Amino acid sequence: AFCEHMTVIARSKEQADELARKGIELVGAAEPVRTTRGGVINFHYYIEEVETANSALHDFDYIFLMVKQPAITQELINKLKSQMSKDTYLISFQNGIGHEVRLGEELGRECLLFAVTTEGARRESLTAVTHTGHGVTYIGNRGDSNHFVNSTHILFVKMLEKAGFQTMMSKNMDVRIWSKLTINAVINPLTAILRVKNGDLLLSAWTRSLMNSLYQETRMVATAKGIILPDELWDTLLSVCEATSLNHSSMLQDIEHSRRTEIDHINGSLVKMANELNLQIPTHQTVYQLVKALE
Numbered sequence: 634a635f636c637e638h639m640t641v642i643a644r645s646k647e648q649a650d651e652l653a654r655k656g657i658e659l660v661g662a663a664e665p666v667r668t669t670r671g672g673v674i675n676f677h678y679y680i681e682e683v684e685t686a687n688s689a690l691h692d693f694d695y696i697f698l699m700v701k702q703p704a705i706t707q708e709l710i711n712k713l714k715s716q717m718s719k720d721t722y723l724i725s726f727q728n729g730i731g732h733e734v735r736l737g738e739e740l741g742r743e744c745l746l747f748a749v750t751t752e753g754a755r756r757e758s759l760t761a762v763t764h765t766g767h768g769v770t771y772i773g774n775r776g777d778s779n780h781f782v783n784s785t786h787i788l789f790v791k792m793l794e795k796a797g798f799q800t801m802m803s804k805n806m807d808v809r810i811w812s813k814l815t816i817n818a819v820i821n822p823l824t825a826i827l828r829v830k831n832g833d834l835l836l837s838a839w840t841r842s843l844m845n846s847l848y849q850e851t852r853m854v855a856t857a858k859g860i861i862l863p864d865e866l867w868d869t870l871l872s873v874c875e876a877t878s879l880n881h882s883s884m885l886q887d888i889e890h891s892r893r894t895e896i897d898h899i900n901g902s903l904v905k906m907a908n909e910l911n912l913q914i915p916t917h918q919t920v921y922q923l924v925k926a927l928e
């Protein structure tokens with residue numbers, strides 16, 4: 634990226650040391666790319682030794698929170714709090730729903746921005762990552778859009794653009810979060826349960842019918858929550874399946890690698906909301922239980 638200083642916080646000391654030695658390698662790029670820009674990127678690590686090892690971290694303008702929802706532990710939230718000044722913004726990149734309420738309660742809504750992205754990335758090793766697909770990233774806050782007057786955000790978006798990420802500020806983040814939630818709540822559990830690629834869901838009338846039930850049930854919950862989803866969302870969902878037809882969805886990959894999935898924050902959140910609203914969403918309930926059983 635084109636910023637003065639960047640700190641990457643890795644999971645372990647081993648990873649941070651490897652990154653400091655080798656830089657980040659972008660696999661599959663036209664030309665070999667390694668981010669070893671001396672003095673610009675620092676690599677730190679999280680966990681046990683964190684308090685002493687990283688005690689110098691502070692004064693970030695923006696923190697990109699790019700972990701899966703189950704990784705947002707209380708410990709991580711406390712750590713984030715300790716690294717934020719009154720001028721720091723935290724940008725939360727998670728799929729699903731639930732994190733926005735929790736982070737808002739813990740960190741305060743005024744310092745929070747949300748990102749919904751269709752960029753694709755996959756970590757290949759401790760230091761290598763593949764950019765699996767170009768997309769668009771929308772960034773904004775939820776509810777009222779006052780923060781958008783902030784000119785620093787405009788510069789920040791320009792910086793992301795310059796680094797090759799198509800980025801836009803959005804005043805409509807609730808709808809964007811819910812639209813992405815709908816797409817993930819349909820494609821992810823079905824591909825994980827059936828162990829098929831995204832495009833395979835389109836090949837059978839049975840899977841299409843399951844997709845449509847999940848879709849209609851999500852719309853029902855969204856409407857009850859006051860979220861007006863776009864009319865064309867079903868067509869968008871089918872296009873995403875086509876455009877990513879050869880992909881293993883992130884949930885299928887998690888199941889294939891025996892990792893915890895984000896099901897609790899995707900279909901699980903919808904089931905919880907439906908229960909609170911006294912709505913029946915049996916297809917979500919069933920896929921939720923099946924993915925939990927697979928986990």
Ligand SMILES: NC(=O)C1=CN([C@@H]2O[C@H](COP(=O)(O)OP(=O)(O)OC[C@H]3O[C@@H](n4cnc5c(N)ncnc54)[C@H](OP(=O)(O)O)[C@@H]3O)[C@@H](O)[C@H]2O)C=CC1
Nearest residue numbers: 642643644679699700701702704726727728750752753754
């Ligand atoms: N990948 C993609 O293409 C897209 C992802 N998203 C969303 O973005 C979020 C992140 O996804 P993704 O990048 O794929 O997830 P990954 O799990 O692949 O990557 C997250 C990384 O964060 C590390 N990590 C977890 N906890 C900590 C911590 N406390 N300190 C430091 N590092 C930590 C993990 O380390 P370790 O592996 O060692 O646990 C892992 O390497 C998810 O909510 C996903 O749904 C949205 C759109 C596209």
Ligand SMILES: CC(C)(CO)C(=O)C(=O)O
Nearest residue numbers: 820877880881882883884
């Ligand atoms: C849109 C989709 C389903 C693409 O694979 C995705 O976001 C995921 O795998 O989590």
